[in-house]
Amino acid sequence: MTRKITGLRQLGHEVPVPASPVDAQLERVPNPHADTAYVARFTAPEFTCLCPVTGQPDFAHFVVDYAPREWLLESKSFKLFLSSFRNAAAFHEDATLTIGKRIVQIIEPSWLRIGGYWFPRGGIPIDVFWQHGTPPEGVWIPDQGVAPYRGRG
Amino acid sequence: MTRKITGLRQLGHEVPVPASPVDAQLERVPNPHADTAYVARFTAPEFTCLCPVTGQPDFAHFVVDYAPREWLLESKSFKLFLSSFRNAAAFHEDATLTIGKRIVQIIEPSWLRIGGYWFPRGGIPIDVFWQHGTPPEGVWIPDQGVAPYRGRG
Amino acid sequence: MTRKITGLRQLGHEVPVPASPVDAQLERVPNPHADTAYVARFTAPEFTCLCPVTGQPDFAHFVVDYAPREWLLESKSFKLFLSSFRNAAAFHEDATLTIGKRIVQIIEPSWLRIGGYWFPRGGIPIDVFWQHGTPPEGVWIPDQGVAPYRGRG
Amino acid sequence: MTRKITGLRQLGHEVPVPASPVDAQLERVPNPHADTAYVARFTAPEFTCLCPVTGQPDFAHFVVDYAPREWLLESKSFKLFLSSFRNAAAFHEDATLTIGKRIVQIIEPSWLRIGGYWFPRGGIPIDVFWQHGTPPEGVWIPDQGVAPYRGRG
Amino acid sequence: MTRKITGLRQLGHEVPVPASPVDAQLERVPNPHADTAYVARFTAPEFTCLCPVTGQPDFAHFVVDYAPREWLLESKSFKLFLSSFRNAAAFHEDATLTIGKRIVQIIEPSWLRIGGYWFPRGGIPIDVFWQHGTPPEGVWIPDQGVAPYRGRG
Amino acid sequence: MTRKITGLRQLGHEVPVPASPVDAQLERVPNPHADTAYVARFTAPEFTCLCPVTGQPDFAHFVVDYAPREWLLESKSFKLFLSSFRNAAAFHEDATLTIGKRIVQIIEPSWLRIGGYWFPRGGIPIDVFWQHGTPPEGVWIPDQGVAPYRGRG
Amino acid sequence: MTRKITGLRQLGHEVPVPASPVDAQLERVPNPHADTAYVARFTAPEFTCLCPVTGQPDFAHFVVDYAPREWLLESKSFKLFLSSFRNAAAFHEDATLTIGKRIVQIIEPSWLRIGGYWFPRGGIPIDVFWQHGTPPEGVWIPDQGVAPYRGRG
Amino acid sequence: MTRKITGLRQLGHEVPVPASPVDAQLERVPNPHADTAYVARFTAPEFTCLCPVTGQPDFAHFVVDYAPREWLLESKSFKLFLSSFRNAAAFHEDATLTIGKRIVQIIEPSWLRIGGYWFPRGGIPIDVFWQHGTPPEGVWIPDQGVAPYRGRG
Amino acid sequence: MTRKITGLRQLGHEVPVPASPVDAQLERVPNPHADTAYVARFTAPEFTCLCPVTGQPDFAHFVVDYAPREWLLESKSFKLFLSSFRNAAAFHEDATLTIGKRIVQIIEPSWLRIGGYWFPRGGIPIDVFWQHGTPPEGVWIPDQGVAPYRGRG
Amino acid sequence: MTRKITGLRQLGHEVPVPASPVDAQLERVPNPHADTAYVARFTAPEFTCLCPVTGQPDFAHFVVDYAPREWLLESKSFKLFLSSFRNAAAFHEDATLTIGKRIVQIIEPSWLRIGGYWFPRGGIPIDVFWQHGTPPEGVWIPDQGVAPYRGRG
Ligand SMILES: [Ca+2]
Ligand SMILES: [Ca+2]
Ligand SMILES: [Ca+2]
Ligand SMILES: [Ca+2]
Ligand SMILES: [Ca+2]
């Protein structure tokens, strides 16, 4: 199975949180099953950025699904990338698509989708759903199944 | 069983929503088991009033439990009483206790409690829990079991 | 274990629904563990009666817990008793206590409680909780755990 | 990421609740990813209007999904628009479609759907489901997953 | 929005429960969005009829979805229609389809489906699923999502 | 509605549990809506048979969906048929398909499917899913929605 | 930790299901922490016996909690004991207490309780709750938390 | 009801996130029911601070319950106080008690408790539960009911 | 039904856990319904292997669905195969696909899919979804329905 | 807040999994609120050991609650301690109490409890509940709320 991986700059090293999304380095590892169509899902319930209008913190829960080609997303660099939004300002729709597009750029998957489930502001939460590319024929993609928001009661 | 009830001014009549809580008339009916200690629970997921600072609407879900003595709370008058807050301004803590105290005033129960479960403002919901009087010995009081707020994800 | 039971008029016979609660016959069987303190719970999600004011049907879900002495409640007669309310008129509080008191009368338990969970009228469901007698020392009584009403969303 | 937004009349200002849906001003902001097909979901558990027959308040929980073209729905103006129904009279089916059509008018999405989940009247809740336009090819649309109504028990 | 409705014989009037489904009058109101394809869902957790073999009461939970053309189903007449089965005898499959077909007859929708979720008999509940007509192209139909039966534990 | 049914040998009679599946008699009743495409679902959480290797009891939860043609499955005979496996030995896959095929044989539906949800052995539960025939065009088939197994925690 | 256990006649041996509860042999193992007050819980969702009146199979889900003294209940013998009820006839109340008392007899705990959660008959499930002895001071006993029965919907 | 509140420095003003917990100003408002024993609950699912060892972000969900005396916790200042931990370093146990103690300091309640539900590190989440003071006699305190962590499956 | 199976080396024998996946022997049994298209699902909540980078244990929950041709997967050998990963090192994506491919190799199904639901590392769980082959026409495949990860609160 | 911690041998270092529980080193850190009564909860869904009779792997989910005195349990050393059972043999009751007692030994809390929720063997899961010491007066201890086992369906 798993081959030896070398050259990663973050996994296995103590690395500080990048100062901004621009400073963050998403990393990738070779896909050991690059000849096989499948899907990997990352669930990231720990995300925060700042509101571009008020400067107040916003929070979100993200789920990313992708069908890899040559590369897999390296998990620790993804965590640090998400952490790098801590002091960045972005609208919900924008932050969600920006995250999705950065991952696409680094791992060039056949297909990727991201669901951004944002905490309510003014009593109304916003969810953002984006996908990119075409799933390889016959690949299996379960729905993300995140519970709908229900207020109280 | 149930005896004939007369003299109600709202139940069985088409009645407009009272203009304010002061205008609303809570009514009561005789307790057919006044010699017996028991608890009645009213669950009211439809409530709205106005924020005294911003004038924006607030929403809440209420659960009222009480142990009656001579009187039962008449359900339609209670619904109209709750509706009368539609244009009233009140902080969460205040509205919850005001509702509880008005019911106490009209039906004079041995014991009453009210849980006010308010929709989030600024990402933080407030719940208010008040009880008054002492439950009759040996009365059975299940907990209200309202689901906790969980944000997203 | 179980001893032979004779003399029941409903269990094992095809019996029509009684015309009213007065016509219904609750039956009892000897408690094979009459020297032992324990609790039996009956859950009855099928109940309907009529509103004494409008004549419209009401629906309820009942849970009855009791600690038997000499007698157990015979289950089929209980089902028929509940069915006999089909054409009877009663307020929620009254119907619930009437059912509880009839069972107490026939089986004379050390302790009994009944939870009546009524379907909403005017957007507000009423629950009624009654208990009678004292649980034998050391008896174990789980809560009924019926889900709270939550409206929509 | 997020560009500077100017010219909004409600976001960042203290604005009273509009007197009626006609008085409310839905606003829009430029879509920073207008060349990208995606979906935004707004969940609004705080809604109330009046019954056109009895004048009594009705309550609903709304979920709106849309695929933007040039414009995004501005969230605060949407909240105020919903609040403007507070003193308006409308049947469930009508209010739900009216809300959906107003949003279509202001943001001209490729596709929009609205689910209106109304609190029960007469023991029977009504849900209304409408969609308009055609989702862009390959866009991802999770179901709304609102819990079905279950009465009691 | 909502136009004035006249001529209804049940809504806004005190009406007794019809003696049988044949005596019940389903009513309809004009569809204010007759040029628009959408779906309305009625959820009716209060239903009871009689077993044609034993005469014992049966209970069911119904969910009806339909895409209206010229007419909407009037909710109070629907409630009374369901109540009219109280003394009628019908097998589960038959009652479910009979209800569905009566609604089709009165409102002539483009499409209608009914799910009948019956309480268990002999430990085995039966569900009945029927649909009629073809949904208008592009209409949105969420699934009914009723929880499966699970016995105990 | 429902026509008089005669000639059933089990429904309305006290019938012992058949000694084996071969001895059991599945019965059918005429489909009162044979000209209509619809689906009936039977949920049977009470099933047990024996492991052909060890002789130990196995347990399962079954859900059967079918689209009837001329005949409906008679519910009491189905219950007795399931009970007849009590002393029979069968692997999970085999018992599930055998049950499905016996029902097909007796009621000749256009389409039938059976989900067998078996209790875990060695920490691993097996589910078996089979369908036969083709659903009539336009028939509505909700998913069975049985909760996945999750071990502990 | 765990000491070597010898002399068990069922664990580690292939053993047929006992013909009746009388034939079953509950076994015990030494409690390795006999000087410590604690609680062990066994959850047994696989149980079936026969109705003493009709001979039809009944099903139940059991949860047993106990505070051991010198002995622990051996798990495989418990499983076989439960299986031995397969052809035995017993009322729900009786079977539940009989199981509890047999365990008490063999392991002589300071305290034991058993919850029997029976599948519905006539639409009404019965639960039986029994406890025996006194929990050692300071022992911790979580509730069993079995979901209440809810019929359909 | 609600009296006019003046002198707040944060509510109704646009206020930046404080640079640290030391810089944050918790504010209080007069308790309009200071002669009445009751409980207010704040649920705060949006919290993040930094790990004192690695500098990585930590996340938590907080629930605070208190019984007020003369003062209520002002909600917006509480939100800003929580936000001020964004760049602070603290162990889970410490952050939770620090938050609780600061609230106690400013509003001097009769009783307060805080539950800190931290996201898992190394697969193991830590919860911290603290209470201070004594609930006024007869006050009602529902449990916080936060779902336990369950890993996957 | 079930034919006699002979020649299995693990089922019915006491077999130690294989030292590695290479040492494990997946076994198969003849498919008694080889002429019938259906699906079998194995749910395995007990899995652990080692992280190839840190040597720390990883945990996962697996669900495998397949449509058999001539052979069924023998359940005990599957359990032992999974156990053989206990001391093996593998990335999540790799372990999941390796398990799926080994099963394909031994039972040559028409179609197989595996969902690997891994416990979170760094706060982010990874799921891996793979399928192979084409489901036989008309086969029924329910979704796996594993609950999404939600962090805390 | 949090003071500098020095002298830990595992936190902040890459440490291999200890070969056995005897080799593992539980570590402690000073309690920064040692003058305050509170409770910390650790939830550990990743645990496996070996069956002392068959050598097969067992799995469990643990929840540990304690009220600290001078010391807190260091989380990474606890994770490694749990991992050290990977090749150890122990009965469920024994492993659970052994873990609890080792923690008591190292951190000397005023009170500790451990719930061990074991995966089912022979269809029957065992839970083990132990507590030690006396909670400080007035400390708050929520229940662990782990979902009961329910088999299938
Ligand atoms: Ca909010
Ligand atoms: Ca799905
Ligand atoms: Ca409770
Ligand atoms: Ca709600
Ligand atoms: Ca879905």
Ligand SMILES: [Ca+2]
């Ligand atoms: Ca129900």
Ligand SMILES: [Ca+2]
């Ligand atoms: Ca769906």
Ligand SMILES: [Ca+2]
């Ligand atoms: Ca579905």
Ligand SMILES: [Ca+2]
């Ligand atoms: Ca688990």
Ligand SMILES: [Ca+2]
């Ligand atoms: Ca039944």
Ligand SMILES: [Ca+2]
């Ligand atoms: Ca409890």
Ligand SMILES: [Ca+2]
């Ligand atoms: Ca509770």
Ligand SMILES: [Ca+2]
């Ligand atoms: Ca599905």
Ligand SMILES: [Ca+2]
């Ligand atoms: Ca959360």
Ligand SMILES: [Ca+2]
């Ligand atoms: Ca609790």
Ligand SMILES: [Ca+2]
């Ligand atoms: Ca079950």
